[in-house]
Amino acid sequence: MSKFTHIYDDAQLLQEELVAHRRYLHQHPELGLELFLTSAYVKKKLTEMGYEAVDCGKSGVLATVGGNSPGKVFLLRADMDALPVKEEVDGDYKSTNENMHACGHDFHTTMLLGAAKLLKENEDKIPGTVKLMFQPAEETLLGAKAMIDAGILENPRVDGAMMIHVMSGQPFKSGKVVVPLVGISSAASDWFELHIKGRGGHGASPNKAVDPLNIAAHTHLALQEINSREVHSSEPLALTIGVMEGGRVSNVIPDRALLKGTIRTYEASTREFVKKRVLEISQAMAQVFRGETDARIIEGCPSIINDEDLVNSANKYLVELLGKEEVLPITDVHPSGKSSGSEDFGFLSEVVPTLSLSLAAGNSLEGYDYPIHHPKVRFDESVLCRGAAVYAYMALRWLEEH
Ligand SMILES: [Zn+2]
Ligand SMILES: [Zn+2]
Structure with missing residues (x-):
């Protein structure tokens, strides 16, 4: 029996306080790297708990707890x-501005504040060190990288890291925790922009012009062949063109056209191959029709990779904490075990062993009908204390056994 099994009871005593944090954050949503009120709130609350909260990259906050007894270093990220x-x-606590916590990051921040309090109350008993990573700009895939560049994984060096993401609008009872399979669980994400240059002219004389819309149409179709003809059929790949722009008048051939799209892959080798082929195919199609394409790839983030030891540890510790019924395998959510979404926590996977858990926070059968990112999505606040307990317990137990 671990000496930390009281954590869930302790967390439930914090529920009211956690709801207050969540509602404040929900009313004041901020974007990207510009989290002025949010970071200030987190730092104030951490300071009240006795932490020294440190700025880490723009709008990022780092706090460290434990370290009194020798041991490894575990990082918890929100x-x-x-x-x-x-x-x-x-x-009563609707957003007061034009933004919305539609991805539940107000929950993540709140749950990690709860874990911070639980860990501080047990600081003398922590068999190692816990780093708390409060990260900006996940939606723009810039925040994790910025905090890594600012040194969050060093001094002391992190040995393992985990994150939690809440889900809503799924047919799972609130509070169930979803454990991933070993290996890749989210897609790598990259963007591309194809600036096509032709030569404009009269619609009646296409022979005297170079039609960039014609090039755009052929390029759009040609890029689909990467998926159907060049990548193995067992290898998941989504290549979507979401912007196709050019021209204003029906009888004028414009000078330029623009295509913009996204590439989602899982394996690193597929990711590199597809990016290379998007550049080659788009430039070649422009040449075929006497134009030019300035093709640009904008790097997004790599896949999350779940470490074998961390996955096995999670399956054991979560059953201890919550009972067997409360822990689900990810294959209940995504039959392949992989989400087509992207998460910039993948940047941590490139450097340290990582684990990504999901927490059900709104059952579609109980009126939580909308998925994350929807303007009508709602989340079930009753799971806040559970999320806090999962964060804290995972860190304490992992450090206890490693
Ligand atoms: Zn999101
Ligand atoms: Zn999210």
């Missing part, structure tokens, strides 16, 4: 940014 979505849920 993202804090919202989305530029106008909330369509009415209630």
